[in-house]
Amino acid sequence: MDPVEARDEWEYDNFVKIEWLDIFGTMVAAIIVLFIAFLYKNKKLGKDPAYKFYMPGLGAKIFGAMVYCSIYLFYYGYGDTIAYFESTNAMANLFYQDPNKYLEVMISEPSIEIRSLFSDKTGYPYGYMFYDPHTFMVIKLTSILTVLTGKSYFLTSLLLGCASYYGSWKLFLMFRQYAPEIENKLAWAVLYFPSPLFWGGGVSKDTYTLAATGLFVYCAHEFFILKRRKTITVILLLFTSWLILTIKPYIFLVLFPGGLFWIFYQQLQRIKSPFVTFFLFPILIVGVSLLSYYVLGSLSGSMSKFSVDKAFETAASTNHDLKQEYYGGSSFDIGDYDGTAAGMLPLFFPAINAGLFRPFLWEGRSVVLFVAALENAFLLGFTLYILYHTRVKGTFKIIARNPLLLFCITFSVLFAFMIGLTTSNFGALVRFKIPIIPFFIATLFIIDYIRKIKPKEIF
Numbered sequence: 001m002d003p004v005e006a007r008d009e010w011e012y013d014n015f016v017k018i019e020w021l022d023i024f025g026t027m028v029a030a031i032i033v034l035f036i037a038f039l040y041k042n043k044k045l046g047k048d049p050a051y052k053f054y055m056p057g058l059g060a061k062i063f064g065a066m067v068y069c070s071i072y073l074f075y076y077g078y079g080d081t082i083a084y085f086e087s088t089n090a091m092a093n094l095f096y097q098d099p100n101k102y103l104e105v106m107i108s109e110p111s112i113e114i115r116s117l118f119s120d121k122t123g124y125p126y127g128y129m130f131y132d133p134h135t136f137m138v139i140k141l142t143s144i145l146t147v148l149t150g151k152s153y154f155l156t157s158l159l160l161g162c163a164s165y166y167g168s169w170k171l172f173l174m175f176r177q178y179a180p181e182i183e184n185k186l187a188w189a190v191l192y193f194p195s196p197l198f199w200g201g202g203v204s205k206d207t208y209t210l211a212a213t214g215l216f217v218y219c220a221h222e223f224f225i226l227k228r229r230k231t232i233t234v235i236l237l238l239f240t241s242w243l244i245l246t247i248k249p250y251i252f253l254v255l256f257p258g259g260l261f262w263i264f265y266q267q268l269q270r271i272k273s274p275f276v277t278f279f280l281f282p283i284l285i286v287g288v289s290l291l292s293y294y295v296l297g298s299l300s301g302s303m304s305k306f307s308v309d310k311a312f313e314t315a316a317s318t319n320h321d322l323k324q325e326y327y328g329g330s331s332f333d334i335g336d337y338d339g340t341a342a343g344m345l346p347l348f349f350p351a352i353n354a355g356l357f358r359p360f361l362w363e364g365r366s367v368v369l370f371v372a373a374l375e376n377a378f379l380l381g382f383t384l385y386i387l388y389h390t391r392v393k394g395t396f397k398i399i400a401r402n403p404l405l406l407f408c409i410t411f412s413v414l415f416a417f418m419i420g421l422t423t424s425n426f427g428a429l430v431r432f433k434i435p436i437i438p439f440f441i442a443t444l445f446i447i448d449y450i451r452k453i454k455p456k457e458i459f
Contacts (some may be wrong), residue, residue, distance in 0.1 A: 016073060016082055016153050026154040030062055033162055050176050050183060057172070057191035058165055064197030065161030069154055071368070072202070084138060084203045085153050087125035091143035092151050094122045106143075110136050135205070137246045142203050153203075161201045167211030167240075168196070168438070170218035175442045178404060182449045189441035190214075195375055196434045206431050209248045213255065213435045216240035221404075224263045251435060254414045256295065260288045262407035269403055330365065330426040332358065347421055355416025355433055356380075356440070359426045372430040379440070386444050390451045398450050405446060408439040 037058050044051040072079045094117065095102035101117045108114045110131050118124045129135045142160065149155040172190040176183050200210035219237040222228045244252045264284050271277050334350040357380045364370030387395060399405045419432045 016085055018073065018153065022152045022154060025152060026066075026158055029155055029158055033062070033158070034059065050173060050180075053172065053183070053187045053191060054169065057169060057187065058162065060192050060197055061161050061165045061168070061201060062158060064194075065157050065201030066154065068198050068202035069157045073153070081202045081204050083126050083129060084142060085146070085156065086123075087129055087139045088143040088146040088156070088203070089151050090118055090123040090125050091139060092146045094118060095143070095147050097122055102143075106140055109133060134247050134249070138203075138205050138208060141208065157202045160203060160207055164200065164207050164211035167214035167218075168200075171214035171438055174218045174221050175446070178402075179446050179449050182445055185445045186442055189445055190438040193375070193437055193441065195372060195430065196437055199431045199434050204431075205247050206434055209244055209251055210434055212240040212243040212247075213251060214438065216244065216255065217259070217439075220259050220263070225266055225403075250418065251415070254411055254418060257288055258407055258411045258414065260291060261285075261410065262403055264288060265406060266403040269401075330369065331424050332363070332426060333424060334420065344421065348417060351417045351420030352413060353420065354423075354429065355418070355420030356383075356412070356436070358420075358429065363426065369426055369430065372426075382441070382444055386447055390447060394451065395447060398447050399443075402446075402450075405443050408443040412436045412440040412443070 034055070037055055041051050041054045044054070068081070072081050091102065091105065094105065105114055105117055110133055115124065115130060124130070125136070125139055129139060142156065145156045145159050146152075149159065168190055172187060175186045175190060179186065196210055200207050215236060219233050219240065222230075222233050223237060241252070244255065261284070264287070268277060268280060268284060271280070332354070334354055335347050357376045359369055359373045359376065361370075361373045361377055364373035390398065399409055415436050416433065419429060423429045423432055
């Protein structure tokens with residue numbers, strides 16, 4: 001544990017110290033985690049063969065987290081993840097100095113009074129992070145691990161990555177129930193795909209929200225679709241909802257109405273009469289829209305600038321800001337958005353294209369962006385492959401008959417539209433899109449599987 005040192009400035013740089021003891025401790029911790037996971041896997045494997053993927057998935061997650069840390073620490077030397085960790089160091093110093101003050105910060109909203117609890121001796125969280133409640137929540141939560149690890153950057157990232165793996169693993173188990181014959185492909189889509197492993201493996205908002213989104217969908221499926229209504233499922237459903245709302249509320253803007261539609265459409269599918277189903281479908285659309293508007297409107301206080309009444313204004317502001325030169329020349333432009341509902345229409349398809357498939361290969365101007373461009377080339381090629389072999393009509397028919405696939409495509413397309421509309425910077429885009437990837441790719445694999453086993457029902 002580093003001693004609490006006096007700081008001359010209230011914001012500081014290059015405070016992440018890496019020593020051999022830190023690296024050795026992280027390696028030992030990784031071995032211990034993998035050994036415990038090995039025992040857990042062996043215990044579960046006899047009852048569920050899906051657990052043969054548990055260890056490889058966890059190993060991939062740990063590898064992704066370590067690569068993420070190394071690139072930002074040794075290649076870039078800066079970035080939000082570094083700033084997050086430096087800010088958690090101030091929180092850890094405050095805990096070591098006065099646990100009561102630390103607890104007060106943990107349960108309070110950011111304010112000048114709360115910031116005054118820090119000092120030059122503890123250091124201060126970065127101001128732009130401290131005064132943003134969504135960002136500061138990441139600092140608060142991560143500080144728990146920072147305290148436990150003695151302010152070790154790699155060890156904190158390792159433990160956070162391992163904890164976040166739970167959401168990805170549960171999401172994989174959910175998809176596997178629908179197509180166990182292609183479990184290898186589903187594991188690749190949910191557990192092994194590079195972007196979620198990289199961007200969702202370090203100290204960042206994305207690590208928390210990727211895990212929370214996967215776990216939220218899994219719990220909703222357990223509770224509402226399979227009707228396995230355990231207490232722990234309800235607790236996790238509420239906890240993941242809170243986590244998403246407090247860190248990235250805009251994910252909930254898509255996830256909640258999509259989940260409602262999934263649940264009610266599942267019930268609609270059980271009606272035998274095509275006429276009644278046809279009559280009730282538009283009622284379902286209107287009902288879900290009104291209920292979503294009411295619930296999301298009631299949550300406006302916790303969603304701040306992402307609330308329903310401010311969403312258009314925030315989207316236009318973000319779209320404009322991310323085009324600026326200070327983002328390092330990785331900006332792109334699908335057109336200007338004026339902050340109105342009508343202004344969205346001409347940008348609908350360009351925004352979806354950007355959210356799902358950009359940057360293209362010729363737009364990857366750095367190592368990280370080029371790797372993302374390779375992934376996007378695969379996504380685009382695989383999508384065209386499905387549409388060619390299944391045909392557009394057959395693809396829609398498969399999706400319409402499967403409520404889970406309809407939810408996944410709805411979530412993927414709407415989320416892609418939202419981030420494509422508001423994000424005009426490739427560096428931000430490749431991070432923001434990672435919640436889409438497991439849902440979109442798993443859906444494509446399942447569509448291809450259904451096409452092969454039930455061709456007569458499709459064509």
